[in-house]
Every structure is written in C-alpha cells, then in structure tokens.
Amino acid sequence: MRELKLFLGPQHPGMHGNASIHMFVEGDIITRSYLLPGMLHRGFEKGMERHSWVNNISLIPRVCVVEPDINEMAFAMGAEKLAGIEVPERAHWIRMIVLELARISIHMMAYGGLGSPTGNYTLMYHAHADRNSILDIFEQISGHRIYHQYIVPGGVRKDLPVGIEKDIHAFLDDLESRYTEYRDLGIENPTFIPRIKDTIMLPEHVVWELGVTGPGMRSAVNKPYDIRKVMPYARYDQVEFDVPVSDYSDARSRVDIKLKEVVQSIGIIRQCLDKIPEGPVRVPMAQGQSMRWTLPKGHVYSVVESSRGEFGYYMVSNGGTHPYRVGVRGASYPQGLLGIEKYLPGTRIDDAALWVDTMGVCSPEIDR
DSSP states (O other): OOOEEEEEOSSOTTSOSSOEEEEEEETTEEEEEEEEOOTTOOOHHHHHHTSOTTGGGGTGGGGSTTOHHHHHHHHHHHHHHHHTOOOOHHHHHHHHHHHHHHHHHHHHHHHHHTHHHHTOHHHHHHHHHHHHHHHHHHHHHHSOSSOOOOEETTEESSOOOTTHHHHHHHHHHHHHHTHHHHHHHTTTOTTTHHHHTTOSOOOHHHHHHHTOOHHHHHHHHOOOOOHHHHSOOTTGGGSOOOOOOOSOOSHHHHHHHHHHHHHHHHHHHHHHHHHOOOSOSBOOSSSSOTTSOOOOSEEEEEEEEETTEEEEEEEEEOSSSSOSEEEEEOTTHIIIIIHHHHHSTTSBGGGHHHHHHHHTOOHHHHOO
16 A cells, blocks of 8 residues: 655644644554654744843743743742742742643643544533633733733742632632533543544553653553652642552543543642732842842753643853753653654554644644
8 A cells, every 4th residue: 555645734623833743654544753843943942042031031931832831930940049049938829829720721721622633522612611711810810811921030920819719719619510521521421432542552661761751651650750749849748639640541541630630730729729828929039120130150950740741941040131041841842752753653643633632742842
C-alpha cells in the first residue's frame, strides 16, 4: 500500500495552537510522524533579555496562552529567590486560589476538547461554559480574562475584590454538584468509551525515556509525583489533597486523572478560602524606582506543577535591571515534540488528536 502524507493542523479543531503534525500513513495507520513548530515562534526567552524585570511581567503570561498563571508564578518565585525576599502570608494563599482555579479551567478545557475529535459536542459545550465561568472570576480578580498579570514578584498585584469569596464558593458548589453528570457524559458514556479506552497507550518506559511529568506520568507509573507535594511552594504544605494515580495509561485513564484532580483542586481552594489571613498582599522588590529595580547576581531554577506537569524557569541575573538569561522548561515539550515523533506511529489517524488532548500538548509553550 502506498504511503500518503496528511496534516493535522495548523488550523484544526483537534490541534491546540498554531503547529502542524505531519503524518505519513498507510491506510488509516500512522507509520511516521513529527511535529512541525515555528508557526508561533515569538522568541520569548531571548526577548526577556531585552526587557526589564518589570516589563517581563506583561510578556511571560503569553508563553502558554491557555494557562498564563503558571508562568507568572514560576517567574515571580525565581525573582523572589534572587532578591531574597519573603512574600506576605496573604499573598501565598491568594496565589494558590488563582493557580487552582487555573488548573480546573485547563482540565475542563481539555475534557471539552475531546468533544471535537469524538463528535461529543455536548461535552464540549458544557465544559467550555464552566471554563468561561472561571474566566469571569479571573476578570473580577485581575481585570483581565486571559492574560491576568496578577501574580507578580513580591506577591500579587492587588487584593481580592470584596465579595469574590462568595462567587468562588458558588461556582465550586455548582461544578461539584455536576461531577457525576460530567463523568456520565464523557468517560462513562458507552458511546464514548470505545474511542478512549485502550487507545494512545503510554507505557512506563516511555515516561522515563521522554521525561513526561504531570497527569501523563502519574497515569502510567502509579506514583504521586507532584511538585506541590515533593517540593511544596506557596502554602501547599499546609493544605490536604490527594494526587490521583494509575498504572494503566490509556486515553481514558489520563482523562480520569484530570477529572479527579478537578475535585482535589476544589478542595484546595475551599481550604485556602478558610485559612487565608488578613494583611498586605505585596512587598517591594527593591528600594528606589518601582519600575526599574535590579536583582542581585545569581541564578535560580523555580518550578511549579502546571496542569500538564513540571513547569520551570531558569533565570540568571548579572545584577542589572534586565535578566541576563531566561530558559523555560515547558511541561508539554516531551510529549509534544518528542512523543509525537516517537510514539504516535502505529496509531490510527483519528487518534492523533486524542494524543494531543489527553497528553496535554500546548503548542505555544513548545514554540516559545
């Protein structure tokens, strides 16, 4: 049978961001594949060297469009370590609320994203409606729906608006009440299960070979490796939550873990709202000019747990007003750039979009 070349993306409902998967197929089986990035390359890492520490606050959320807050957190933590400052206690808890709302938002977006390649559009509409409710909350908190620029070096940009706790509780209660309905609509749906069960397998040896982290790793190796647990930041060591795991990583297992993480995030946010103290939410990074502060010489690697796994910033300061070097460790780089090339072959054409969705591939994060 003659080998044909097909394309998934750059503009395709099943492809996240502007990138293209080149697939060589025989019949409906992929024989070779690779990800072609470059269509969204914006030169963030080099660009950060030409911007001051302060100006980079508006640049970093754009590294991953759908999950900007983890970029803000990693950058802020790195700058704070270099400066040797401690964030106000209230700011730690506010940061956790924002980060866990973002985690729920991304997991709901990924769950709804399964609707396009499987034809389950009802699931997509419901999940994206709930994500939109979270964006409404973000707009109340930060003034922005997408690029929040809220978590900043020294704390958060401003305090929570009066009464926002009531809105957050109302959303969490409503979402939790429909958790069983979400499972029945998606991963427990008899018409849906054949598309996601025993497909797009991720064996344990592939996890270690590629360096996969996050839900992908935890679904394959049955180990609760989560940065929030093993290297706690903010005040994650003061809240109780479980890390869902599995030892059989098909598409259904990975989605199941993400849904269970939504439940855990709901619990974390409620604990934060109960424990958050009064007080200031930001401390100055340096004395003198607020827009041109400097950081001491040094280098640091700050890492957080994103919805896709380990997300880190390596930052080098030469003592000036600009970073000397910034390197971003994107969580979806292993499964996106390497996994598509090495482990997508052998699967069916219609499963390619499921790999992208269930493995958590953010093209802007790869093509930074």
